[in-house]
Amino acid sequence: MTIKIVTDSTCDLPGEIIEKYGITVVPAYINFTDGSYLDGIEISRKEFYDKLPNYQTPPTTSAPAIGTFARAYKKLLDEGATKIISIHISSTLSGIYNVAVLAAEAMENIVVKTFDPGNLSLGTGLIVEAAAKMAEAGKSLEEILVKLKDLAQRTYTFAALDTLKFLQRSGRISRLKAGFGSLLQVKPVLKMNAGQVAMEAARTSNGAIKHLLETLKSLGPIESIALVHTNASERAELLRTQAKEMCAQISEAYSMEVTPVIGSHIGPGAVGFVAIKAT
Incomplete structure (x- = not known):
């Protein structure tokens, strides 16, 4: 077998x-006005994130x-x-x-x-x-x-986004919510588990990172953990350092740049954790 x-x-x-x-x-697929590209094969993640803020027409995925x-x-x-x-x-x-x-x-x-x-x-x-x-x-x-x-x-993904702009551009939230978020400089924090997505907000980038660390602590003992980011490897490594006291496994954890298929919706500058709670 x-x-x-x-x-x-x-x-x-x-x-x-x-x-x-x-x-x-x-x-x-990542779709641009000039054609479609196979994710991870025909377009690199660095190339995608470097160009993402400047696209006049937001890329789509399929x-x-x-x-x-x-x-x-x-x-x-x-x-x-x-x-x-x-x-x-x-x-x-x-x-x-x-x-x-x-x-x-x-x-x-x-x-x-x-x-x-x-x-x-x-x-x-x-x-x-x-x-x-x-x-x-x-x-x-x-x-x-x-x-x-x-x-x-037992698997949770939670990340702090740098802006609401890309969620709004991709149609994931309303223009009204994105406008209020930009006005207030809100930093969205997304959390996913068992098919359910929740969005909360912090007033500052430091507040968003604190929210991530508090969420990680609230999960209790961790079986496995990883770091994720969108063109923000230095911020991810800082987050690793901040999390060491509450989760020893973080020292050896993966730190991976998120695929453009997801990054097109959340934008550059996001950082977060994936954690599997211990039984």
Whole structure:
């Protein structure tokens, strides 16, 4: 029995982890007025974030086609996979998961189970990594899926954004709310768990960072943690330093730049954590 793991480019896992565990990554699309680009393949993250504030027409994003997923599944079948688990960004945020479901249902001669972790970025990525480790260890499909459901309920992604502008431009919040936020210099703080997104606000950047640290502390003991940012690696490293007293694992945690598929909606300058609560 060979179980292989499939995900999409929003998972934000380091390349060495993807390679080590043989994870298949299906890229989403970033759409500009001059054409569409495969996320992580045809446009770099640095290039995207450097240009993002200057785009007159906001970039949009789109899911891979059903055929793209089907070809990825078929390739794994041809290479000897007997079962596949396909894990993707929350269906409450993107259509990617639903496309994967349709592709999985159309497959013949192989079992493809789709899993919605209800999260984004490394909130999905850490669950993908856990699935790949369990598959490599010889766990059964049923054992892996049970563990993934447990992990998903305990996984939280929370980040402080630099501005409301990009959420408004992408249609994620109303122009009225964005206008009030800019007037008051509000710094939005987003939190996601189990498919639910909540937005709170801090009056200053320092207040937003304090909010992140208080949220991390409120989770109690942590099983796993990572840092995420949008073109703000120095701010992420400062956040790592500030969190060391309450979470020893942060010293060795990933710090990953968030995919443009998500970054186009939240803008540059965001920093945050992905944390899995201990049981």
